[in-house]
Amino acid sequence: MNPTLPSGMQEEADKIKGDAIGNTMYSERWVLKTLIKLSEKYMDYTSSDDYRLESDLEGDLGLLWDMTIEPDVAKYLMDHNALDIIMDVLKFSGSPRLIEIMVGILGNVACEEEVRRLIGSNAELIKIIINLLTFTDSPTLLQLVRLLTTCIWNVAKETKVTVEEGGDNVAEIDSLEEGDCLWTRCLREESELVCRSINFILASSRNAELLTATLGLLESLFNLTWYSGDHFCKQFSTVECIQALMEALKEVTSHAGDESDSQANLRRVEAACAHWITVVHRMTYHHQGRNALREHAEAVCDLVGRLWPQPSEGSTVHTTLATELLEALSQQGEPEDGGGGCSPAG
Template sequence: MDRNPSPPSSDDEEGQTEDSIGSTVYSKHWLFSTLTRLIELVTKRDKSQSDEDDDDETPLELDEDMENAICKVWDMSMNEEVALFLKEFNAPEIFLGIISKSKCNRLTEICVGILGNMACFQETCAAISEDELLGEVLLLLMCDPDPPTLLETTRLLLTCVSRADVMNTWLERIRKRPSVRDNLCFIMSSSTNGELLVKVGELVDKLFDVDEDLMIGWIKAECAKSDTPADGEEEPGVLGLVPSLLEAAKQLKYDSPEGLDVYLHILQLVTTVDEGIQAIVQHPEDGRQTWEFLFDLTCRDLCQPGDPPLIVQEQKTILSSILAVMSVVFTSQIEQEYTKIGKNLPLIGSLTRILGNLETCQKKNDDKLRSERDEPRDSECEEDFHLQILKDVCCEFLANLLSRLTK
């Protein structure tokens, strides 16, 4: 005779509870065994390499079962209780050893990805940031040729730099490693991986936003190195920051409007200091390429005659960055061919159109407030703030253009 199965005993339930990580359904035993298997795999491979005494290190081959298991750990690490459990298990130290020994791109990517998830939580981020050796290795990974590894490393660094409690620790490390600047410039100037370029841009944008001295140091690095060539030898060219930013922006022009916005904001930050303005205008070719790229965006891509006036709402931040940079270059390079007013008359029409669209948007916002008779919401105040910034920048640039025209 069929009957319903007996309910689990209280002992079974207690055992399951003891094996669970916090309030999750994830198993401590499974996580222990997975990390142990991974350690054994890497240790065995490292020992075999030592026994063979071979200088040509062969990367560790990750079988499908092991890869699937460690990827599950990667997914699990998005949970704070799992992240804390991994910290107690000394996972950051374990992953440091694996990254150093395995020479396996996929495994390095996964390990850094897990650390990146752990860094999303305050306690685990602090533990990762306090590990000096791990911090050094992560910065060294910025020269890794593997794009997925670079993406996860950049994501981890951005997460850490964005946390106020550990920000200074990472800024100090980055200041001490000029190679970080060189590696980021290389990625920006040569990569075609859109996702990586966006994340690198977000990292550089954050670094420059919180540390002006670091930004100035990176701007001046090219001049400092080019002024001191080795005797009798040609020193390898140092990638310029501005050309690297410009190359990344061109790459993202059509593929990622958000990424393009990020890089143009970096250019705007660069022009807030004298060193940054000089970096753009002191080399005529760099200045010309920057100007022509921004000119095309303004006159041929953004806020065009057939666009609805409300398009300026979507494009307000990117337009503000573009016009701010162009205004600075225009007033700094009167003698340059590319800034002559005769070649830039279309800018007057574009700026006038932007101002007209701004006026239309402002009227609609005012009408909406009058009809609702409510206090403006925070989001509306922020929107009005950004529109006002665009209006101010646009008016200043247009005034400079018209002043030059009358002369």
């Protein structure tokens, strides 16, 4: 049995507990004070040259960012209209550091289903988030790509339909009804910007963490419309994207053999390779993708042959995808697809 606290200490403990957010020890008053400070100060940082924030503001916002991994804190922020404040900051601030923190907070709170629903019901916020892909600050882009991947992956995962495949065979597949999802509609409306921005990141970034995350985002985009026209797969099936994908994988794997590689770096290389082969393999599912890949067939085959050995007993699914990719590229060109759904090469 715990000893009884003296009356003075008990009163202080009750005050702390009464100010705590949910089951955490974080203070409600402190969070509200920080939100108020943010709403009063963000217009002081409208320039893209504002890399440094007032030290007290940056310290408080950094702490708030850390706190948002707690579900109770995420819920508390939503209950106090934090999304509206964050949206205003993203609309009017040009400060890379301030935008990075705001997007990072969104990325944390978006791990909660309720928050994802709130974001997914706000077309203006979704469009602001998508348009941030044109930002050039790598730390901000890393947080942005993680946020987009979280939201898009869950949109594809959580929407299920049942499809009958002849007779009595019924298969449950992940699918998406285009007209029912703001995320999908907004992404399609901004397809050109999304493609251009992702290609630019893949082709020009030297940040292995950002490149790996962007490859994961591209895989999530492809999964978003697998059963609804494969829109993004076709949008990205261009010679420019193939070139960007090649540059990205070369950059991520360029130091993979160094003795100084940490386990984290090796895991990052493995993740990048897995995303890459999945994305490129998906491009072989229609005529446009196969033609784009054949423009760089020699280079693609060389890279694939070096990174994925010949299949053997116990081969991974990604080795199998690599083999199928090589087989698709070795075939002669086919006539144009009929314009309907996707069908595998071969």
